[in-house]
Amino acid sequence: MKIENLDFYYFSGTGNTLLIVKKMVEIFEKYGIKVNLFKIEDSNSNEINLNHTIGLGFPIAELSTYDFVWNFIKDLPQTDNTDIFMVDTLGGFSGGIVGPVREIVKKKGYHPIGAKEIIMPSNIFYIPDKSTTKKKIAKGLIEAERYANSIIKGESNWGRVPLLSDGVYYISRTALKLTHSNLSQKYFCLDVDKEKCNKCGWCVELCPIKNIQIGKDRFPVNLRNCCYCLRCTSFCPKKAISAPFNFKGKTYRAVKTEEFLKFNQKII
Known part of the structure; x- marks a missing residue:
């Protein structure tokens, strides 16, 4: 081969x-x-x-x-x-x-x-x-x-x-269905902290399933269909979105935000 x-x-x-x-x-x-x-x-x-x-x-x-x-x-x-x-x-x-x-x-x-x-x-x-x-x-x-x-x-x-x-x-299929349940989406919602958010819109661009949109006040809005890939929490440049199920709301990213955004833009 x-x-x-x-x-x-x-x-x-x-x-x-x-x-x-x-x-x-x-x-x-x-x-x-x-x-x-x-x-x-x-x-x-x-x-x-x-x-x-x-x-x-x-x-x-x-x-x-x-x-x-x-x-x-x-x-x-x-x-x-x-x-x-x-x-x-x-x-x-x-x-x-x-x-x-x-x-x-x-x-x-x-x-x-x-x-x-x-x-x-x-x-x-x-x-x-x-x-x-x-x-x-x-x-x-x-x-x-x-x-x-x-x-x-x-x-x-x-x-x-x-x-x-x-x-x-x-x-796994059962667990994935529970992830998208109303209960899960309600209690583990990745909402934006408006005091930290600079309205850049990167979370909207990065969400793979279009679960985030810009509201009338120009702040991001979670549409309650999150798959919890944690992209928005990891690469928000202002750390305005935390993960409620993570210990102390901490976030993780394997590369710098700038590198991730640059790489994703390059192959769009």
Whole structure:
């Protein structure tokens, strides 16, 4: 297997997946592979180039991943042996993603060539100290480099544990539904602190599911359909949006706000 053209579709919430994808792209390009980057939230599954190798990158949420990422994967077109790989980032355990995604793409005619889950700093509930964060990121980037090299050499694989992965997948789907429930959206709402907000509107631009809009007073308004990717809390330049379920409302970001915004603008 020789990869010449790679279309890498990814989503990053707080920046962990962005770092992993950037490192993998660096390795791919080092070997002369042409890489095209696409943001999952802005992409149409039916418009992918089936003559290119397809890469998927995303964070874990509720033991699998976000609904809009699932929808992108499930809407992939039928093909005849198009190579595809995935990488996800997580703080601990998933269980409901690698196997189920493999089954979906296999049934659509894709050739699964690799799957990798990479531990990165936690961005929810408890934010680790800077030293721990730095070490985890460094280790994660090493794993990303190794994984990219294994894909290039044809040594990567995409396994599956049927009963475990299928069971965790259904648990995950239930948890995702609870996340979007009225109760969850009411008590864990990521509202803006108007005393800190400078009305820049970046949270509106960054929200992957258009859950934030500008109100009549020019302040951002949460529409109560949040998927809790935590982009708005992480990259608000004024730290005007905190996470109520995080310890002391702390936020986490893997890269500086300016770098994240610049990178996302570049591939829009």
